[in-house]
Amino acid sequence: MIKQSFKSVFKLLIIIFSIAFVSCGDDDDEVFIPKPKGFPRIDFPDKTYRLYDSLCPYSFEIPTYSFINNDKHKGADPCWININFPKYNAQIHLSYKQVTNNLDTFLSDSRDFAIKHQIKATGLDETIIIRDNSKVYGLVYDIGGNTASNVQFYLTDSTRHFMRGALYFNVVPNIDSLKIVVEYLRKDIVHMIQTFEWKGIEKKQK
Numbered sequence: 001m002i003k004q005s006f007k008s009v010f011k012l013l014i015i016i017f018s019i020a021f022v023s024c025g026d027d028d029d030e031v032f033i034p035k036p037k038g039f040p041r042i043d044f045p046d047k048t049y050r051l052y053d054s055l056c057p058y059s060f061e062i063p064t065y066s067f068i069n070n071d072k073h074k075g076a077d078p079c080w081i082n083i084n085f086p087k088y089n090a091q092i093h094l095s096y097k098q099v100t101n102n103l104d105t106f107l108s109d110s111r112d113f114a115i116k117h118q119i120k121a122t123g124l125d126e127t128i129i130i131r132d133n134s135k136v137y138g139l140v141y142d143i144g145g146n147t148a149s150n151v152q153f154y155l156t157d158s159t160r161h162f163m164r165g166a167l168y169f170n171v172v173p174n175i176d177s178l179k180i181v182v183e184y185l186r187k188d189i190v191h192m193i194q195t196f197e198w199k200g201i202e203k204k205q206k
Contacts (some may be wrong), residue, residue: 008040042088044184049191056096057107057161061195063188083192088181089170092189095163106162109159113166114141129155129193131177133203137195139187146175151189159197165189 049061052068056079062068065087073082079096097106114124123145129138138155151167167185169178 026181040181047187048189049195051195055081057199058096058163059199060192062192066188067202084187087109088185090167090181090185091170092165092167092185092192094163094165097164099156099160099162101157103156103162106156106164107154109141110152110164113164114152129153131194131196134197135203136193136198138193140193142186144175150175150178151186153189153193155193155196157201161198163196165192 043063046179048064048174051059052062058079062083063085066083066085068081068083070078071082071093072077081094081139083092083094085091099106104122123143125142125144127140127142129136129140131137135157136155137158138195139151140151143150143152149168152167155161155163155165167182167189169181171178175182
């Protein structure tokens with residue numbers, strides 16, 4: 001019985017001394033800490049723009065680091081276009097509609113499209129657009145979180161024209177890595193709205 005107790009105490013002392021030996025190592029011993037998750041650095045070009053014009057009843061300025069092509073999806077109208085940003089794997093989809101006593105329907109549809117993305121969103125902010133001089137009115141939706149489209153908007157002259165826009169990325173949504181790009185491209189959307197003009201509409205005198 002005494003021998004067995006002695007052996008137990010001896011084993012316990014060995015464990016204690018082993019722990020003490022390890023704990024008293026040099027301060028210079030390497031401590032391995034997992035690296036935080038990082039994302040590639042993105043270098044953004046300076047903001048420069050050029051005028052986009054076509055046979056469609058609108059014009060506006062687009063970034064020089066983007067290009068435009070027509071929407072090729074089935075059911076797309078001739079004046080539906082995409083502003084492409086190949087460096088960021090992103091595009092702004094623009095769909096134009098002529099208003100014929102159905103503006104309320106277009107406004108409701110735009111609202112529904114924005115709300116649909118709230119399933120995975122963390123918030124929805126709205127910014128009103130009023131440019132009386134050019135008869136450009138609308139709303140910008142800023143949708144937070146990991147959603148397919150973080151920025152959507154619509155523009156109208158309230159009588160004849162309606163344009164809806166949405167920013168999309170051709171990658172799985174991850175706002176942690178995309179936030180800085182969303183903020184960068186949102187400035188291009190703001191510039192587009194500020195330079196947007198409807199053709200055939202007489203400007204109001206300031």
